[in-house]
Amino acid sequence: MSLPPLVEPVDALSSRERLRTARHQRLAGLGSDGQRRIAAASVGVIGAGGLGAPVVLALAAAGVGTVVVFDDDDVELSNLQRQVIHRLQDVGRPKTDSVVRVAADLSETEVRVVTTRLTHENAAELISGVDLVLDGTDSFESREVVAAACERLAVPLVWGTVQEFAGLVTVFWSAPPAPADAVRLHDLYPPGSEAPACSAVGVFGPLCIQAGSMMASEALKLITGIGRPLLGRIAMIDALAGTVREAPLRASRATASAPPSDAVVEVDDPADGAVVIDVREAEEVARGMLPGARHVPLATLLGSLDSTAVELAGSEVVMVCQVGARARRAAQALRERGVDAVVLRGGMDGYERRRQPA
Known part of the structure; x- marks a missing residue:
């Protein structure tokens, strides 16, 4: 009108x-x-x-x-x-x-x-x-x-x-x-x-x-x-x-x-022994990453899904981004290839909020 x-x-x-x-x-x-x-x-x-x-x-x-x-x-x-x-x-x-x-x-x-x-x-x-x-x-x-x-x-x-x-x-x-x-x-x-x-x-x-x-x-x-x-x-x-x-x-x-309720599982903290993969861009991870995390930008990961899935087979994998959406996309793609991938709830923003004193 x-x-x-x-x-x-x-x-x-x-x-x-x-x-x-x-x-x-x-x-x-x-x-x-x-x-x-x-x-x-x-x-x-x-x-x-x-x-x-x-x-x-x-x-x-x-x-x-x-x-x-x-x-x-x-x-x-x-x-x-x-x-x-x-x-x-x-x-x-x-x-x-x-x-x-x-x-x-x-x-x-x-x-x-x-x-x-x-x-x-x-x-x-x-x-x-x-x-x-x-x-x-x-x-x-x-x-x-x-x-x-x-x-x-x-x-x-x-x-x-x-x-x-x-x-x-x-x-x-x-x-x-x-x-x-x-x-x-x-x-x-x-x-x-x-x-x-x-x-x-x-x-x-x-x-x-x-x-x-x-x-x-x-x-x-x-x-x-x-x-x-x-x-x-x-x-x-x-x-x-x-x-x-x-x-x-x-x-x-x-x-x-809202996102579908059957989306990948979210966790507040990576479990001991989990493989943590940060899919943010270089300028984002320069501000800080989780201890022991591997940096693999989302585009790189999506371009090598088959080989990455073979490498991660049998591991629990925690995907990380800034607020969660890119990590969910990566986790879903890996899960479709048999990888046990979960998402850090709320990304780095949510993780840092949870660590602040009440």
Whole structure:
């Protein structure tokens, strides 16, 4: 369904912006009124990476009035395969530097940057003041922080994710205008969800541009009140098949999206003599591992399951990751090959919480 425009229009565009956005203003349904709404909008973009980069480009080109970019990372050479706002000369510099420079070359969009890392304690305060948020982060921990802040502020959240050759785009909103129903992140993923990082399984570069462009389109539709936003629907991109399908997404009870009860066994502590395998990435295990644990990144383990299963035959194996999801995936794959694999409950985060004094 269509929704009312999110912002009121500015009185007038500058003569240069009026000429620059002429093709927008000729669009039936958008017109001058819609373009002036775009110019009035303040949009938060979380992350200037694979999704955030095309999002910022599209929003600045569209003439969004203010874009607030949240990112505290520096550009790495491996980013340039998919993060199209950065250049070779930007390697080693803050990603926000590229964002400010490139946006200024496109339009009169004001770009503000926030390099403070978002947490559950500060996110709502830092995000407050924007009309909507686009989340391009790549970890569920960050996504939950952003989603919780948007729910608290009752602002719409345009959400996307990409991994390997697949992408998802949707809109979450805890307080949409009637008669639309609220849809939240936890209606799609249960709390504590986790997925392999793109550094482990890879991501198809053009897919980031496609999904980021869809996210920017959703933002402009919400701002101007045109079309059917993806609230209550989720777009599923298959880059290999060249298709975009959709599925309904409705509010559900937490139990409806909980992991299946027949998932692999979880333990609070490894048993004596158990083989402990940590499937996190190198930068994660650098912060600490369980004593005696072996480091085998998830992608490496999944690529050598048969030989690993032979090696571990007859052993009790405890799989470890940060919060549990990658470990469950690894354990299930090994169990299908006859290995007695269990999961450290809650991953390293849960283990460390259990060790803290009551």
